[in-house]
Amino acid sequence: MMTGKLTGKVAVVTGAGGGLGAESARVMASHGASVVIADINKAAAESVAASIVEQGQKAFAIETDVSSEDSVKQMVASVVEHFGRIDVLHNNAAILSAEQRQGDLDVINMDVDAWDRAMAVNLRGAMLCSKHCIPEMIKLQRGSVINATSGLGTMGDLTLSAYAASKAALIMLAKSIAAQYGKQGVRANALLIGLAPAENAHGSMPARLLDIIRENHLTPELGTPRQIADAVAFLASDESSFVTGSTLSVDGGFCSHTPSLAATRELFAELGSNKM
Numbered sequence: 140m141m142t143g144k145l146t147g148k149v150a151v152v153t154g155a156g157g158g159l160g161a162e163s164a165r166v167m168a169s170h171g172a173s174v175v176i177a178d179i180n181k182a183a184a185e186s187v188a189a190s191i192v193e194q195g196q197k198a199f200a201i202e203t204d205v206s207s208e209d210s211v212k213q214m215v216a217s218v219v220e221h222f223g224r225i226d227v228l229h230n231n232a233a234i235l236s237a238e239q240r241q242g243d244l245d246v247i248n249m250d251v252d253a254w255d256r257a258m259a260v261n262l263r264g265a266m267l268c269s270k271h272c273i274p275e276m277i278k279l280q281r282g283s284v285i286n287a288t289s290g291l292g293t294m295g296d297l298t299l300s301a302y303a304a305s306k307a308a309l310i311m312l313a314k315s316i317a318a319q320y321g322k323q324g325v326r327a328n329a330l331l332i333g334l335a336p337a338e339n340a341h342g343s344m345p346a347r348l349l350d351i352i353r354e355n356h357l358t359p360e361l362g363t364p365r366q367i368a369d370a371v372a373f374l375a376s377d378e379s380s381f382v383t384g385s386t387l388s389v390d391g392g393f394c395s396h397t398p399s400l401a402a403t404r405e406l407f408a409e410l411g412s413n414k415m
């Protein structure tokens with residue numbers, strides 16, 4: 140029998156039909172978890188689950204719209220029927236389509252429907268999944284909730300105001316859950332993710348914008364889905380049993396430095412010195 144740090148645990152990953160969620164599910168499955176691929180895109184969820192099962196690991200796909208309470212309730216009931224328990228909830232689903240990003244702009248130019256969609260999927264979705272998964276964790280007197288957030292949830296920027304506000308709220312939601320259910324063994328943390336291009340969301344980003352963002356990461360390169368998934372697996376596992384109510388930055392240092400760093404690096408290179 141394979142023994143891994145997640146053996147015996149059941150992990151629900153929302154939005155796992157692609158991108159970072161799919162990679163997190165794959166990595167958690169490789170550590171022995173039974174994973175639930177919950178995504179609004181049924182075909183994508185089924186394909187990810189099938190690829191995990193092909194590796195001899197356990198996965199179950201379920202079409203879920205996280206913004207709908209009925210859909211979330213059905214998802215949780217199916218998971219309990221299928222795997223019997225829920226140990227981990229990774230609130231990863233977010234609406235990041237090109238259409239969404241065309242409407243989620245600065246506040247004056249905000250498309251109000253885009254604002255509502257961001258809040259419904261990114262924030263209400265995480266609350267609904269938490270609302271219905273946490274009672275299953277309390278039955279076990281253990282559990283881990285992981286909310287995917289972003290540097291945009293902690294710092295002002297020129298666009299994506301709805302996305303940013305939803306991501307800021309997810310940091311607080313993790314703290315509320317940690318405070319409310321910690322004594323019943325449930326931990327909750329936010330994972331602050333740097334830019335780790337995944338297949339769906341970043342194809343339409345201008346190359347120059349990617350360069351600007353790369354310059355503001357302290358690592359040589361932007362992140363990879365695997366680097367994010369490794370942190371998800373850590374927060375899901377008992378290795379992080381004393382970590383709760385926190386925001387773990389896995390962002391290549393993007394949120395750790397002065398706003399002038401990238402421009403100053405360029406200036407110092409030009410001057411050939413960092414003497415001030």
Ligand SMILES: NC(=O)c1ccc[n+]([C@@H]2O[C@H](COP(=O)([O-])OP(=O)(O)OC[C@H]3O[C@@H](n4cnc5c(N)ncnc54)[C@H](O)[C@@H]3O)[C@@H](O)[C@H]2O)c1
Pocket residue numbers: 153154155156157158159160177178179180183203204205206230231232233234235236260264287288289290332333334335336337338339340
């Ligand atoms: N990739 C990055 O660089 C990055 C950076 C910071 C934060 N994040 C966060 O990580 C998470 C994953 O990002 P990604 O780049 O993999 O995104 P993605 O767009 O590739 O994946 C999002 C998934 O969510 C699903 N989804 C959308 N609406 C849904 C709904 N109503 N119900 C259920 N599923 C739904 C989509 O079908 C898709 O599979 C997001 O929360 C995002 O905010 C990503």
